[in-house]
Amino acid sequence: MKKIRVLFYKTPKKLKLKYIFNYLISLRTWSKYSHVELWTQDFKDLPFIHGTCWTSTMRDKDSGTVKRDADSVLCHPENWDYKEITMFDRQYDSIMVYMEKEVLHNEGYSKWDILKFLSPWHIDDTSRNICSEFVNNALVAGRILYDSGIVSPGKVNSKLEDEHEEIEMESLV
Secondary structure (H helix, E strand, O other), rough: OOOEEEEEEOOOOOOOOHHHHHHHHHHHHHOOOEEEEEEEEEOOOOOOOOOOOEEEEEEOOOEEEEEHHHHOOOOOHHHHEEEEEEEEEHHHHHHHHHHHHHHHHHOOOHHHHHHHHOOOOOOOOOEOOOHHHHHHHHHHHOOOOOOOOOOOOOHHHHHHHHOOOOOEEEEOO
């Protein structure tokens, strides 16, 4: 059996211009979460901030579907909640194959798809991801969730609650 953590970024309560998209996504989707990532590591032996985080982002130097060191992503653990999922090795392997393929074929962040949460118009961008689309589809690849597509970070959380009641939300601090 293997484990993956689904990380949910809580939109900061203190209003800052650099988090404007986070605020807009949270407001439009009625969720305290504005970003989501998958975190892989050996959760038995390593300190808790080691490992790899997988997502699609347009922050900092990373753009698009990426994998990054967890310690660089989780430098403010008070801003993150997570759900830990235990799965069969074959499910984990399917998720890893999907994520590696998406990172390898990264074509940047999907600004068209993010508009789904910010306006009533939407043009589907099938060659790029947003964070919640990437995480949702990775979990679908591993048969943890069952409906692929563009969803919000809050919707990923509620889908996990609906389909896996036993998985509880935890805080990093």
